[in-house]
Amino acid sequence: MxxxxxxxxxxxxxxxxxxxxxxxxxxxxxxxxxxxxxxxxxxxxxxLPGFVADTLNKNLGGFSKYPSTIGGIELRSAIAAWLKRRYNLAEVDPVTQVLSANGTRESLFAIAHALVNPDTQNGERPYVLMPNPMYQIYLGAAITAGAQPWFLPCTQASGFAPDLASVPEHVWANTALIYVCSPSNPTGWIADEAYYRELLELADRHDFSIVSDDCYSEIFWQKKPAGLLEVAEKLGRTDFSRCLVMNSLSKRSALPGMRSGLIAGDAELIKRFTKLRSYTGPATPLPLQHVAAAAWSDEVxxxxxxxxxxxxxxxxxxxxxxxxxxxxxxxxxxxxxxxxxxxxxxxxxxxxxxxxxxxxxxxxxxxxxxxxxxxxxxxxxxxxxxxxxxxxxxxxx
Ligand SMILES: Cc1ncc(COP(=O)(O)O)c(C=O)c1O
CATH class of the missing domain: 3.90.1150.10 (Aspartate Aminotransferase, domain 1)
Structure with a gap:
């Protein structure tokens, strides 16, 4: 059989x-x-942050409606406003550059399925690059999307920075996307602006996308971590081309059970991802979208x-x-x-x-x-x- x-x-x-x-x-x-x-x-x-119960109670009626997968415009506007404040960005368009996520786990996994062509390219399957050690979702995503994972060693000797210099030319040539995680789970390393700049140069040279997992962005010892979109904008890439960032309320707001996060960046990549998600359908329930909007709007x-x-x-x-x-x-x-x-x-x-x-x-x-x-x-x-x-x-x- x-x-x-x-x-x-x-x-x-x-x-x-x-x-x-x-x-x-x-x-x-x-x-x-x-x-x-x-x-x-x-x-x-x-x-639980104080606003959670009140906001939820006021919006319970939303459980009787189907939510849209991309997230309501109120939530996407709150996310865009947060990104602008947090990273000092001139403009983030909530309509074309932002999506709601059911936590970053699902979106970090699903994105590889939207951005990797599993067919052989130049004689081999495309690569998905990731730090090593890593949040294991990147690996699961790469393999199930039909890519070859390529590991960037993060060692004590280099302060746990994922080693870009270790990547051979033939791997760069066939790279579809790279995952970055800053602050890093598990090492605690933080990417500086120079690291993001180098990644952007490499992405342009070799035609790949960057997915930045920022879910620990608000947990840092001294210096607030820089962000990929911020560096992109400083370089004049106001369309955030090749860049997607993902962030979550799980760590920032201590709401891991709420399953809510954001995806933002390049409108073209967002469009492709939206198409995949319109089939996989990970919509955030409307009452939780209201709580999420409140959480992105409060820094206290x-x-x-x-x-x-x-x-x-x-x-x-x-x-x-x-x-x-x-x-x-x-x-x-x-x-x-x-x-x-x-x-x-x-x-x-x-x-x-x-x-x-x-x-x-x-x-x-x-x-x-x-x-x-x-x-x-x-x-x-x-x-x-x-x-x-x-x-x-x-x-x-
Ligand atoms: C590095 C990293 N990324 C993403 C996630 C996913 O978090 P969530 O799906 O709750 O947003 C986690 C959770 O532990 C994580 O450690």
Whole structure:
């Protein structure tokens, strides 16, 4: 019988990091004498911003209507206004340059399906470039869209900047898109203006699109991260050609359960993506669109959240030692053996963290730059961060 239902691209994907973690912990128990600390997932655990319940209540009637996939003009206008304020942009057109997203996860995945031609080009399938280690959605997106993933190593030696110089000419020539993530999950690296400028030059030279995952843009230690659209505009690219940015209310507003975010940039790319999304249909319910518009229009709650993250980072590194990352609420710590360390942290200290190996991929040299690191999320406030640091320091492998 022919194999009609097996999807070979899906088969190429490994298990998702949290599935691998479940397997690692299978048959092991956390130290019963300590309360469990879950620093595995990047899930902000802060109180709901005050406007959420009121705005939702006022707009409950919207649940009886089908929302449009692109998002209502009120929400897209609030997003455009936020982008203009945040990045000092002269103009963002809410009609042609902005879409609503159901969180960035789905849009980061789906975009590769809109922008990659899976047919062979010049004898090989196009490449999708991504940092390594990375948010694993980029990898899943590249593979299922029929592209070849190409990994940009992010190593301690280069401050965890994804290494553009390591990309061979034949890969650039066949690149369809590149994912950037700044501030980076998991390393905390932040792209500066020069990095974006270099990317834009490369994109023009080799004809590819840039997708910038900005979902930690409001979580930084000292310097507010620059943005791709801002750099594009400074270079006179007011149409944001080749650029798409994605951002989310999950981290900025601590609303991961609301599943709301934004996509913005090049109107041509937005148009292509809109076509795909008109079939996949990830529309945000209307009452949630109202909450989202309120969240993009308020910076008070964002500043309060940032204060908590900064206190948490300070508390953690005050005990653990080492340098505070430039951005995000993750700590990325070198250890001798990341899987052994994560298992020991679970058994000895009742702490859940992720081995870096699960967030990286083996590159063409057989190297996984995530190996030898663990990732912990500081999402429960400064006291919990201090306790987490004490416990991680006490782990023995
Ligand atoms: C780097 C990165 N991008 C995107 C996302 C997706 O977030 P959401 O779908 O909640 O917007 C996450 C979530 O953890 C992330 O870490």
């Amino acid at each position: 022919p194999d009609k239902s097996n999807q070979p691209r899906l088969e190429q994907l490994g298990a998702y990091p949290f599935e691998r973690l479940k397997d690692l912990f299978d048959g092991h128990t956390p130290n019963p004498e300590l309360p469990h600390i879950d620093a595995g997932a990047g899930e902000p655990r802060l109180p 709650h964002v500043a309060q959240h940032l204060d908590v993250y900064r206190q948490s980072l300070k508390a953690f590194f005050g005990v653990y030692g080492g340098d505070i990352p430039a951005g995000s609420f993750f700590v990325w710590l070198p250890v001798a053996d990341d899987e052994a360390f994560a298992l020991a942290a679970y058994e000895q200290q009742a702490v859940t963290i992720l081995p870096g190996t699960y967030l990286g991929a083996e590159d063409s040299n057989g190297i996984n730059p995530g190996a030898g690191f663990i990732r912990a999320a500081l999402v429960d406030g400064p006291d919990a961060a201090k306790e987490l640091a004490r416990r991680l320091k006490a782990v023995r492998i």
